[in-house]
Amino acid sequence: MRFLPDDEQREFARTLDGMLASAGTPGVVRAWASGDHGPGRALWARLAEAGVFALAVPEEHEGVGLLPVELAVAFGELGRHAVPGPLAETAAAGALLGRLGGDAAHVWLPQLASGKAVVSLCVLSPGVSPYALDADAADAVFVVDGDTVRLADSHGPVQPSADPARRQARPLGGVVFAQGPAVTAAAAYAADVAALVTAAQALGLGRALLERTVEYVRQRTQFGVAVGSFQAVKHRLADTLIALEFAQPLVYGAALALAADDPAAGREVAAAKVSACEAAYGAARTALQLHGAVGYTEEPDLSLWIRKARPLRTAWVTPAVCRARVLAGGAVR
Amino acid sequence: MDLDFTAAEDAFRAEARDWLAARVPGVPLPSLETAEGFAAHREWEGTLFADRWSVVSWPERFGGRGCSLLEWLIFEEEYYRAGAPGRVSQNGINLLAPTLFAYGTAEQRARILPSMASGEVIWAQAWSEPEAGSDLASLRSVAVRTEGGWRIGGQKTWSSRAAFADRAFGLFRSDPDADRPHRGLTYLMFPLDADGVTVRPIGRLDGKPAFAEVFLDDVFVPDEDVVGEPGQGWRVAMSTSGNERGLTLRSPGRFTAAADRLASLWHSTADPGSGGTALGDRVADAVIGARAYQLFTYAHASRIAAGGAIGAESSLNKVYWSELDIALHETALDLLGPCGELSDEATEAPAHGSWAEGYTFSLAGPIYAGTNEIQRDIIAERLLGLPKGRR
Numbered sequence: 001m002r003f004l005p006d007d008e009q010r011e012f013a014r015t016l017d018g019m020l021a022s023a024g025t026p027g028v029v030r031a032w033a034s035g036d037h038g039p040g041r042a043l044w045a046r047l048a049e050a051g052v053f054a055l056a057v058p059e060e061h062e063g064v065g066l067l068p069v070e071l072a073v074a075f076g077e078l079g080r081h082a083v084p085g086p087l088a089e090t091a092a093a094g095a096l097l098g099r100l101g102g103d104a105a106h107v108w109l110p111q112l113a114s115g116k117a118v119v120s121l122c123v124l125s126p127g128v129s130p131y132a133l134d135a136d137a138a139d140a141v142f143v144v145d146g147d148t149v150r151l152a153d154s155h156g157p158v159q160p161s162a163d164p165a166r167r168q169a170r171p172l173g174g175v176v177f178a179q180g181p182a183v184t185a186a187a188a189y190a191a192d193v194a195a196l197v198t199a200a201q202a203l204g205l206g207r208a209l210l211e212r213t214v215e216y217v218r219q220r221t222q223f224g225v226a227v228g229s230f231q232a233v234k235h236r237l238a239d240t241l242i243a244l245e246f247a248q249p250l251v252y253g254a255a256l257a258l259a260a261d262d263p264a265a266g267r268e269v270a271a272a273k274v275s276a277c278e279a280a281y282g283a284a285r286t287a288l289q290l291h292g293a294v295g296y297t298e299e300p301d302l303s304l305w306i307r308k309a310r311p312l313r314t315a316w317v318t319p320a321v322c323r324a325r326v327l328a329g330g331a332v333r
Numbered sequence: 334m335d336l337d338f339t340a341a342e343d344a345f346r347a348e349a350r351d352w353l354a355a356r357v358p359g360v361p362l363p364s365l366e367t368a369e370g371f372a373a374h375r376e377w378e379g380t381l382f383a384d385r386w387s388v389v390s391w392p393e394r395f396g397g398r399g400c401s402l403l404e405w406l407i408f409e410e411e412y413y414r415a416g417a418p419g420r421v422s423q424n425g426i427n428l429l430a431p432t433l434f435a436y437g438t439a440e441q442r443a444r445i446l447p448s449m450a451s452g453e454v455i456w457a458q459a460w461s462e463p464e465a466g467s468d469l470a471s472l473r474s475v476a477v478r479t480e481g482g483w484r485i486g487g488q489k490t491w492s493s494r495a496a497f498a499d500r501a502f503g504l505f506r507s508d509p510d511a512d513r514p515h516r517g518l519t520y521l522m523f524p525l526d527a528d529g530v531t532v533r534p535i536g537r538l539d540g541k542p543a544f545a546e547v548f549l550d551d552v553f554v555p556d557e558d559v560v561g562e563p564g565q566g567w568r569v570a571m572s573t574s575g576n577e578r579g580l581t582l583r584s585p586g587r588f589t590a591a592a593d594r595l596a597s598l599w600h601s602t603a604d605p606g607s608g609g610t611a612l613g614d615r616v617a618d619a620v621i622g623a624r625a626y627q628l629f630t631y632a633h634a635s636r637i638a639a640g641g642a643i644g645a646e647s648s649l650n651k652v653y654w655s656e657l658d659i660a661l662h663e664t665a666l667d668l669l670g671p672c673g674e675l676s677d678e679a680t681e682a683p684a685h686g687s688w689a690e691g692y693t694f695s696l697a698g699p700i701y702a703g704t705n706e707i708q709r710d711i712i713a714e715r716l717l718g719l720p721k722g723r724r
Contacts, residue, residue, distance in 0.1 A: 001403060003336055003631040004639070069334050214717050229722030231706075234713030241712060242649050249628035250621070256336055271621040320610075323617035327599065 003252070009073050016050060016074060020081035026301040032084040033164035037137045040084050041118065047083070048115020056094030056193070061109035066095055068193065068255040072200040076251075079204030079280075079312075082304050084165035086134040088201065088316060089121040092194035093142055096121065096149070099186035100178055104151070108140055122152075122171050123191050127321030129314075131159065131168035141171045144187040150174035163308045192258060192269045194316040199251050199269075199276035202312045206244050206280035209287040209305050213237065217290055233290060240286045243279035250275050267329045274322035277313040284309035336631060338407070345400075346407045349386070353415035356380060361685050362418045364677060366543035371455075371497040374421035378452025388426055388450045395442065396450035402634045409586035410627075414593070424493060425449045425456030427582050429502050432520070436561035436569045445522075457495035457525065459503030459547055460570070462488060467707050469504070470515035470567065474549065476505035482555040483507065483563075485521060488548050493701075495545035496534035500524050504566045511564070518566035522558040529553075539676065539693045582702065583654045585627035591661055591691070592623035594684075598668050612667055619661040626654055645715035648708040655698030655705060662692035 005013070023046070028039040047053065052074045057063020065071070071091055078087055094112050097105040111117035120138040124130060124145045132141045135155035143150050153173030161168055214237060217228030227233055254272035257265035284306045288295040295302060313319060338346070362377065363370035381387035382396055390405040391397025400408065420426065430449060433442050448454040465472040474487025485505050495501060502522045511517025525532055529552040534542035561569035599616040629650075633643060665688045666673035677686025677693070699705040713719045 001335060001337055001631060001635060002639070003334060003628070003635045005334055009334065210717075214719065218719065225722070226720050228713075228719040231710065231722065234717075234719050234722075235706070235709040237717055237719065238652070238709035238712035241717060242652055245649055246622075246625040246629050246653055249632050250625050252334060252632075253336065253624075253628045256334065268624075271624055274617075275621055275625060320614070323614045323621075326617040326620055327596070327613050 003249070005069075005073060005252075009070060012051075012070065013073050013077055016047075016052070016077040017080065019046065019050060020077060020083065023081070025081045025083055026304055029082055029084045029165045029304050032137075033167075035136070035158075035167075040137070043083065044085060044118060045115045047078075048113070052078075053090060053094065053115055054113040056091040056098075057109045057113040058098045061098065061105055061113065063094065063098075063109065063113040066098060066193070068196060068258040069252065071193070071197050072251055072255040075197040075200035076204040076207075079201030079206075080208045082165070082205065082208070082308055084134075086118060086120040086132075086138055088194045088197045089133050089138075090117075090119045091197050092123075092190040092316075093119040093121045093140075095193040096142065096144070096186050096190035099189055100149070100182065102178060104142075104149075104177055111139070120171075121190065121194070123187050123194075125187075125191070127318040128191065128316060129168070130170060132171045133315075134167050135169040135171060136167060143171045143174065144183065144190075147181065147184045148176045148179045149183050149187070150176045161311055163311045165304065165308065166311055188266070191316065192266055195269050195273045195322075196251070196254055196258060198312055198316045199247075199254070199273045202277045202280035202309070203244060203247055203251060205305055205308055205312065206240075206276075206283035209280070209283040209302075209309070210237065210240050210244065212302060212305070213240075213283075213287045213290050227290070236286050236290065240279075240283050243275075243282050247272070247275040247279040264329065267326055270317070270322040270325035273317060274319045274326075277309075278319065281309045281313050336628075338403075342404060342407060345404055346411060349408050349411040350415070352384060352386060353411055353417055357415045357417045361416070361687060364541060364690055365419050365421045366494070366537065366541035368497060368542075371421060371494065374418055375452045375455060377418050378420075378422050378455075382451040387422070387452070388430070388446075391430070391446065391450065395446040402637055403631075406584060406586065406630060406634060409584035410589060411586070413584075413586040413590035416590075421494070422449060422452055422455055423582070424458045425454075428458055429456050429522075432502075432560055432569060432572060435572050436520075440557065441560070454500055455494070455498045457492050457498035457501040457545075457547075459489035459492050459495065459501040461491045463490055466491075467704050470518075472504060472506060472518070474503070474505050475509070476507040476519050476521060476554070476563075478507070479553070482553055483519070483521060483559070485523065485549050485552045485554055488546060490544075490546045491535070492545050492547055493543060495525060495532055495547055496542045498525055501547065502560070504570055507563055507566075515567040517564055518570075519563045520560040520566040520569040521554050522560065523549075523552060523554050527552050537693070538696065583650075583658075583698075585623065585630045588623040588654060588657055588661070589627050591658075592620045595619050595661055595665050595668075598665060598684075602668050602670075612664065615660065615664040616668075619657065619664055622653075622657040622660070626650075626657065629653075645711050648703075648711040649716075651702060651708045652699075652705050652712070655695075658691075658695040658698050662688060662695045666692055 028043050032040045054063040055065045055067045055071045057065055097109050112119055117139040120132040120135050120141045122132040122143045135141050136158050141152040143152050151174050152171035156170035159168045218226055220227050250272040254268040257268040288306055362373040365374040388397045389400040389408050392399050462472050476483040476485045504518050505521055507519040508517030529550040531548040533546045535544040537543040669683050672683055675682040677690035
């Protein structure tokens with residue numbers, strides 16, 4: 001057993017981190033929020049070049065996947081830098097079409113892997129959003145309804161989210177192109193991939209929030225000392241770190257279970273999703289509280305991270321459904 | 334990255350599982366916090382030792398199997414899954430033994446470890462004093478140099494199971510003129526029945542004599558029972574604090590087994606019509622928490638196998654498992670409803686009182702081995718780099 005990222009996975013994370021750190025993601029997010037997708041699409045192309053989307057596409061469709069562990073590593077960095085766009089949806093669409101095969105896979109997967117296509121996905125099921133994220137920015141929106149899958153014609157009016165970078169819209173119309181148990185199975189797998197990468201994204205987001213807050217409380221002085229020297233502040237940050245540290249192995253464990261097609265993968269993913277997202281949301285609350293009034297203002301870039309945590313918590317399956325899944329199977333393992 | 338076990342590790346797991354299935358008592362032993370239970374648990378230590386299961390991670394010459402950390406984790410998973418008794422020798426095995434492996438002499442190891450492994454000698458920790466709890470370095474018990482050894486005096490307290498144990502290890506102030514409180518301390522071992530030692534049991538929250546005060550009046554300790562160099566006691570003691578806080582004291586196997594039992598309890602008692610969702614969520618969180626601790630520990634074991642070490646990270650463990658333990662047992666008691674209040678001594682207590690006993694025991698978790706407040710200070714200062722402040 002070597003339950004640690006290997007050198008190649010670490011290097012991949014470092015490369016993405018370096019690239020995103022210099023990409024000015026706050027500006028990209030603000031543009032995306034205003035409906036200007038240009039900078040976001042440019043960043044999307046760079047992510048594709050770095051190999052992120054190919055991880056969700058099988059080799060026969062010009063990808064290298066599907067590789068859940070590497071996806072988890074990559075999405076940790078996307079979350080750390082608050083990259084906007086239907087990232088989890090594109091990865092999950094890769095999983096869906098890769099399992100389904102057929103014409104849609106031939107047409108869309110190579111474009112998805114190369115970053116030419118930004119894809120959104122909606123899987124109508126309990127505990128999952130009826131909206132397609134960033135449908136207005138997507139080149140294709142797939143909709144799974146029961147045992148059918150269709151490519152939507154259009155979408156309803158954009159509904160702003162608590163996270164300005166998330167723009168929700170109902171997918172409309174489209175013709176069913178596949179139907180049956182294979183669709184149901186592929187959609188369940190895709191939803192697990194979406195939940196896994198959302199969990200990874202949330203963890204990266206939470207770590208960034210913790211790092212920024214630690215930095216802030218070391219600088220900020222009140223009563224003549226750094227506020228980070230107060231025990232109440234320290235203990236809150238310690239608890240935030242604990243939650244993140246213990247969610248991380250659940251995310252990697254779930255990725256390995258998905259990679260091995262383990263029958264318990266769904267429960268492992270549910271455990272990872274709820275833990276990572278609760279930890280990230282806790283980190284956002286800590287960041288907000290310890291930045292004081294500064295944290296409650298929109299202008300600092302910190303707000304872009306804070307506002308993302310709550311929506312990620314319910315994206316791709318709510319905490320309640322995650323816990324019910326864990327419970328349905330008794331012990332996780 | 335993988336979570337795979339080798340064929341040898343699988344075989345080891347199967348061997349442990351088979352042995353435990355054949356030997357674990359069908360009815361739980363009486364509480365190890367009582368005289369009767371202590372004796373029964375001591376006997377169980379002997380049963381474990383006879384087939385070399387009491388200290389699997391120790392070298393073979395001391396009664397172990399030379400197991401890797403991962404094999405030890407496997408053993409622990411099987412041990413608690415089998416519902417095997419609590420380990421009455423745990424303070425010796427988990428705290429003193431690692432110290433002896435790091436700082437003891439060959440003579441000390443040969444003399445002390447085999448009888449510790451067999452349960453023949455059971456050790457108590459004598460660290461805290463009435464005025465030195467979290468601020469351990471302020472301790473006042475003294476060790477005064479004498480011909481061939483030391484004479485110790487003072488009072489130790491909250492010493493787990495010292496009322497029944499045979500010997501104790503502790504820290505004593507040997508140099509009152511040292512410039513800092515944590516300098517000038519010496520780590521000593523002494524028999525609890527020596528001349529000048531008075532042990533007075535203290536009832537824990539449920540009245541069981543799990544603790545004791547130890548009064549020391551001019552007790553002679555020979556040089557051979559000093560661990561490490563005189564005056565270096567703080568460093569010697571701190572070398573095991575990571576063990577106490579970290580995974581070796583409370584292995585993930587305890588919690589994965591308890592979470593399994595909790596999930597079974599949920600499935601057997603849950604009434605979906607009675608607002609069971611909130612309780613169900615708590616059961617799920619306990620199951621998830623136990624799995625998280627298990628995977629976190631596998632990652633730790635991987636890091637150690639790759640040449641890394643555990644430092645202040647053990648404080649993350651301590652806070653995590655101690656809070657998980659309480660939450661898990663509170664949830665179980667709530668699932669038991671009005672019967673949850675029955676003490677483990679009640680003849681009709683559910684599951685032979687194991688949830689009630691476990692709950693009482695769990696309440697001590699955030700206090701012993703360094704309070705969780707101290708652990709959070711360590712996490713904040715050493716892992717996050719926050720400035721030291723007033724406690």
